[in-house]
Amino acid sequence: MDATLTEVEKGRRPTTIPGLGRALRTEEMVISMGPQHPSTHGVLRLDIVVDGEIVADVIPRIGYLHRCFEKHCEHMANYQQVIPYVDRLDYVAAMSNEFGYVVAMEKMLKIQVPERVEYIRVIMAEFSRIVSHLIAIGTYGLDIGAWTPFLYCMRDREHVLDIFEETCGARLLYNYMWIGGLSHDVKPTFKDKVLEFCKYFRPNIKELNDLLSYNKIFIDRTASVGVLPGDVAVNFGVSGPVLRGSGVQWDIRKNDPYSIYNRFDFDIPFGKGEKGKVGDCWDRYMVRVHEMEQSVNIIEQAAKQLPEGDVQSAIPKRIRPEAGEIYMRTETPKGELGYYIISDGTASPFRIKVRPPCFVNLSALPAMCRGAMIADIIAILGSTDVVLGEVDR
């Protein structure tokens, strides 16, 4: 193996077996999990140093999905062309990525978008939070060995994707939010469909809880596993459900509101250590379940207040921001997504840097995994919910 691993191996002490009275040096094995592995959620590779089934260390190896996102952006003819690329960061929650980018650009260009656009954007962003969390929860069930919840999650996700498809024609990568507006106005039936979905989805969260969240085996597998204490989480800079699972109440929608989030009434779920310790896998998982409930609340409120208007009236003809820079952060399903955009006064961006939540959350993985078992790595990785498109960019 390479240099990093030997560095790690140097620091390892022999295992002491209780009762034997002396240290026994057992041989460790390095196994490579991924990039083709059913549970690494894409193309992540983990070098795992194991002693039997006990994990001594985990080293994430990333870069298998690197697509030069930031470099590509610099060569775009204009700022609008970046949007299809941001879709491909966290591809299961593309709307949220677009939201962050267009909000940043509008702040840079000092554009005031119409009310209707703001409401539709919030609805879409919260829908994409539900979609992303459904995938996170479903695949988490798969990681733990429960197949059926995954299919139930996919079934519910399909309803949201149908709404997306009806609105903008795409089901995964939308290019829907434009700087200053939206690519299409929603269909006249949109409001009814959204409210209908809210009514349909609430009982399904309860069904999911009955089937998976409060299942004894599931709790045994996740409670007190991969504990990430709140202070450690803050030091790593993790965000989103992973941070809130550690008991830290931090959500940019509440703490640093953007768009129109301050108009809605919703709670920030956080881990309380209900089934084990604060910051364990179950807490992180449960934060996502509760967040879906809160998203449904937001969507319902927004859909009821949805104003009329033209969604394209504020779209600028020519996007040429003044020379300068901006950093704008938004709360995506995975955590704090920041865009740092530098403009040199021309029509194409000089530099776009993304602060991806998944990349930062993944950096906390080794801290959570040490001393766990191999099966726990899967549980811990699943509970951090990384999307490799965003980690590697």
Add this chain to the structure above:
Amino acid sequence: MKNFLLELLNNEALVYVLMALVPLIWVIPFALFGVWWERKISAHMQDRLGPMLTGGWHGWSQTIADAVKLLQKEDLVPAAADKKLFVLAPYIVFAGSYAAYAAIPFSAAFVGAEINLGLFYVISISSLVVVGLILAGWASNSKWSLFGAMRSAAQIVSYEVPVALSILAVVMVVGTFDLQEINQLQTGPVWHWLVFQKFPFLFLACVIYFLASLAEVNRTPFDLPESESELVAGYHTEYSGMRFALMYLAEYANMFAVSAIVVTLFFGGWNSPFGEFLSGPWWGLFWFLGKGLAVIFVQIWLRWTLPRLRVDQLTYIGWKVLIPFSFAIILGVGAWVLAAGQ
């Protein structure tokens, strides 16, 4: 049946070969049917349809197509594998699970080998499977396979004990190891079945045996040796084509073998649930297979509902929950038998 064949063919060697092949008439169609059935059940539990196209009616020939596909595959042996052992392992696995069928009484008229230690034979010969699994894991020369093999060894060794102890409780009640005799003792109405005898001791023994047998055949929630989300595919990660199919066949054969034991020991075996009504050799076969499939349905149902345990939790349940309970059952049954009998 043996005597009948002897009269018909008048050749002892031929009769033995035929007798050995008879369970295969059930095992192979069952494996084909079982895979399809499991797919359909899981699909319907998960709000989807499962295979629908192959063969027309509800994709009935999907697994046949799969088997044909597997037969056509390249015979692949990894370069770093121990070739001899790698090739040998699937046969041992299949032989272990198929050999158990020799003593399983399909009907009053047919049991492959009528041995008076039938039960003992079945539980010991089915342990041969674990040798094959370890061999497969070791010979593959893959770390994931090795993990799967080590897990299956730990698991099967742990769960042999509650299996044997819960069976012991039954043997204490019936006083015989002969599976046909155990069947005959249960003839009559439903309440003659052993699961309702010495209530609740044998009922608990049935539950313990069923749980432990799930671990023996690597079914969820005890499917750690081949847990696809952790170990890719466990001990058969490196297997493909017909060798993989053989492993799969052995798995389903094993599933039915343990179900057959559950049915024979606790649910009256080939006896009709209505006493004399609908009984006889052919009806016996019908009842036996039907009950066996019902037990398999429960196995499938559990698989598609429950998550998977972790290794330490698995051994915890084996040693600290199931074994103490089985000892308690043995104590209870023993006291009951002593008080009632002598």
